[in-house]
Amino acid sequence: MTPLRVLPGLLRVGSVLLAYRLDELIGDGSRINPMKYLRPLAAKPRVDVRQLSRGERLRLAMTELGPIFVKAGQVLSTRRDLIPADIADELSLLQDQVEPFPGNEARAIIERELKSPIGLLYGQFDETPLASASIAQVHAAVLHDGSKVVVKVLRPGIDVRIARDVRLLKSLAELAQRWHPKADKIRPLEIVAEVEKMLENELDLQREGASASLLKRNFASGEDLYVPAVHWDFTTQRVLTLERVYGISADDIVAITAAGLDRKKLAAKGVRVFYEQVFRDNFFHADAHPGNIWVDPSRLDEPRFIALDFGIMGSLPETDQYFLAQNFIALFERDYARIAQLHVAAGWMPANMRLDELEAAIRTVCEPYFTRPLSQISLAELVVKLFRTAQRFELTLQPQLILLQKTLLNIEGVGRMLDPDIDIWAVAHPVLKRILRERYSPLRTLRDVRKRLPEWLHSAPQFPELMRDALRQIGRGEQRTVPDPQWLKLQHDSARQQQRLLACSLLGSSLMISAALMWTLAPQHGPLPPLCESIAGLLAFAVGWPRSR
Known part of the structure; x- marks a missing residue:
């Protein structure tokens, strides 16, 4: 049963859906459409819906319902494995832009989060936002050392609003799960869970800063992709300060x-x-x-x-x-x-x-x-x-x-x-x-083996007991699942390839050490002796062979 606390929200959503005649999307006649009986109570459509596609009607309705529904529509647009292409294309056009909240409120949030007056934190702070979205808005600022930055601030009270709207989305998903004829394909509860997870991540600006920091490290040269630096001294869960970039x-x-x-x-x-x-x-x-x-x-x-x-x-x-x-x-x-x-x-x-x-x-x-x-x-x-x-x-x-x-x-x-x-x-x-x-090069394989070797050695004493327990279970008939032959073949081929890589890596390492010792112990360091040349050739073959496959 839907909780009473979401009933007003459901009524508002129902009114908007009816206004855009989106109740027609509920079914194809194979199930009862309970909303069609409420059409006489609905307001006159905001636009002539007869001239609009179903995707356009859904996009306009979500825009009217507010920022969280816009966010949900954006997530839904990515699920092209679940929804028709025409609806996904329309929902991808949803823009997450809302009216900004007052700059003095942003200032107060920053001061509370960073525990210092704004004048001590930044040399300049512009209360007029550069951009405003449903979760946060961005302000320009300058640090005392002259560095230009942007400050991202979460909207006041956004946590409470998101929690309320997610409860409403879950209630709507439960209704869709019950009434929509293709609910098993669309999986509305799963989609709402994705929306909820995404919103939780976006509410943590320190997490966003960590993501930016990792991406910047992955492209440290900055030749192909530049990522603005995070100013961690001016960053918390509700405030993120980044290097300002222009492009x-x-x-x-x-x-x-x-x-x-x-x-x-x-x-x-x-x-x-x-x-x-x-x-x-x-x-x-x-x-x-x-x-x-x-x-x-x-x-x-x-x-x-x-x-x-x-x-x-x-x-x-x-x-x-x-x-x-x-x-x-x-x-x-x-x-x-x-x-x-x-x-x-x-x-x-x-x-x-x-x-x-x-x-x-x-x-x-x-x-x-x-x-x-x-x-x-x-x-x-x-x-x-x-x-x-x-x-x-x-x-x-x-x-x-x-x-x-x-x-x-x-x-x-x-x-x-x-x-x-x-x-x-x-x-x-x-x-x-x-x-x-x-x-998957030999050297990478060797590094992985070296990294995991202590763990394997630690677990090795347990293998006999695990093997004994498994054999007992098979003997008692508790495990009779027969793996798929094709799957076993693919796994076998993959294991053989990894074994070849590891064997060639070990052989290459041994040959390299042998060649180095022979060259070091030679009476004088001159050109490589014939045997060393042969070893070097074998080394090149051992290291290069897996790469050419």
Whole structure:
């Protein structure tokens, strides 16, 4: 039963939904639509809804309902695996812009959080905000050392309002779960849980500062991506002080062209930065729309991007990251059988899936794309279609993969705005192969082994007991699950590859030490003796062989 405390909110939401005739989206006649009986009580629609698509009506309704519903709509727009494309496209246009709160209130919050008068904290502080959103607003300031900064301040009372609106969203999700004919596909309660988690993260500005700091460390050179520095002495959970940066919005093509920047080089860098964030660092900006991605106008020879707003960041479990990278490689190489195998091995598909049927479905989606020139193939569009096709085979996706899909769409969109002829495949394929070659190199494997060796040695005495318990369970018939043969084969192949890498790494290390000793003990240090040359050749082969696979 819906609590009485959310009843007024539900009535307000119901009135707006009816005003835009959104009750028509509840069902297709297969279930009762309880709201249609309330239509006579609804206000006259704000616009002529007969001229609007369902997506436009939903976007206008969410805008009218307020900031938290706008935020929920933005999250919903990323779930293209759950909602129709026309609705997702409309919801992606929602803008999180609201009236600013008074600057003197921002000043009071800053002084309370940083426990000092504003004059001691900043040499200058502008009470007129630079930007205002539903969660926080941003003010310009100057530190006493002359450094220009921006100060992000949470809205007063935003915690209470979000808690109230999340309760309302949960009540609405429960109603949708009960009445919507496709509730099992849309999973409204799961979507609200995503909204709640995202809002909780955005309410902690110290967390956002930590995300910015990590992203800056990952791109320390600043050659391709610049991240503003965090001023930790002026940062708390409700106040974030960042270095002030200046740039051109990535979608302002006229200004970028007028500045004399190389748009083709920028587009290629954008793709490269995306793959480095995801597969090299496993930490990516998950809200990379043009408003949060600027272009540095001061660097004409080597243009770069500037990242802003680090409230929504993504990362993947190591297993998902590995399988996703292998899926991309297989897609680039049109190896549809491997894509099917990888989906099952990753646990995204049931283990009893017929791989030949899945392979045929993937081929059906991909082959029409490969009849076009590679520069005209949208990798993001293809990935979305693959996910939708895989849904027919009971695909299970984690929220992190949905964030990644959204980011891929954003990055490719920015890249094609900058350079309509960009060949995403030609740029992405070598970058991904280089990253994977470095990530799974013999030296990297040796470092990982050395790091985990103490843990393995600590756990080793427990292995006999665990083995004995497992055998007893099997003997009593408590474990009879038979793994899928295809899954076992893929795991076996992967294990063999890792063993080869480790063996070659150990061999290479041994040969290197042997060569060094022989050269050191030689009567005089001259050219390498023939035996040492042979050892050096074997070393090069041992280290280089896995990389060429």
